[in-house]
Amino acid sequence: MEIKKKIVIVEDDPSLQQSLGGFLSSEFEINQTFDGETAERMIEEIKPDLVLLDLILPKKSGFELLEIMRQKTDLKDIPVIILTNLEGKRDIERALKLGVRIYLIKAFYNLEEVVKIIKRTLNDKNIKR
């Protein structure tokens, strides 16, 4: 049996978390958390294949988390997909500067499209953060 790829979902809206988690859990090993602090610990412990990250989060923001991940050698190559509703240029550019390659605005994507992008990212080994 093939080992399921591990995804950490950091999302503070329980409803969004459930629908995302539910949609992905059949194919991937899903770990979810609501806040930035727990997320940091979780990512360090699990070393997932992919992180789905919201930007506005309690305790530690997505930006802070990205900065932390970038400084740690064992975390800096984990691909991150930003999944947020922040659409301002300032926010997007800040995330891109922190090494993010995929920045999705929730309002513009169906679940199915998000899943497609997740799969593509996981299969494409060349996509490093």
Added chain:
Amino acid sequence: MERLKTFFQTFNVKSQCEKYEIPLFQCPQFLFILMGLIIIVSIVAVYFTAQKYAEPEFLALIILVITAFLFIIGWTIIGAFEKLAESSRMKSDFISIVSHSLREPISAIKWELELWEKEELTIRAEKNPLFSRLKAKNQEISRLLNTIIDAYNIESKQIKLYPQPFSFDALVKKTIEELKLRVEANNFIIEFYAPDRLSSVFADPKKIQIILEHLFNNAIRYSPAHSKISVSLEEQGDFLKCAVSDEGIGIPREDTLKIFQKFFRSGNVYRYQESGVGLGLYVSRSLALLMGGNFGFNSIEGKGSTFWFSVPKYRD
């Protein structure tokens, strides 16, 4: 004539100040004119006083008093500007916070519906019309909110574009497909004209889709049922042009200059469609220009309108 009127309007201090919703003594325009008057009066006064009293100390004192007075007025003007800037900043923050917080639950509903629909389909194989209706309503809220956010981002220069080469006609067809439900519900006829081979364009597809949605949306909203909406694509030099024509109510001549202003809605639309915020054309035009294209329209009231926009072709 219209321009002359707006020119004189700038001198109508009272109405200008009412626009800002601040009292007269705090209104920059009023204070500025007041300062000018004081300067003129004081110069004349100094002139005549100097004729009567020749002592330089006395004149210096008068000038000192006047300067102090002008300084106070200047200070008040700066204060008024600060107040205006502050209120404008607060308004922007308010829009940004509210729209972001509304987006989260709307996205959640969208995704929950998608899941539910999938689940239902596996049980019943047939789609409940309820889903389509709920989805359409949620889309409507989402679109409205997105328009407000776009307008805000355009104004605060916060729009981020992701230009890339893509097939324009495929995107237009896809957007028409997505609107099918609404089109069919109102018995519209959509016609699509495009040459067989079209160049790719270089633009942000999500933003192009937003423009298309606004144009289709307007065509549907302001046209009678059973009428025709035609979409055409053509190459024009280095650009690809897309035009959406309807047989709707059209735009009154006197409104043609104002149609791209924010929150402007033409006089004749209220009789026809009450809802709407008047941001769609402002957003569409701004986006087209930002992507290096152009945007325009021609219209005859009562006959119909054609709105068009162009985007640059992709060059290898």
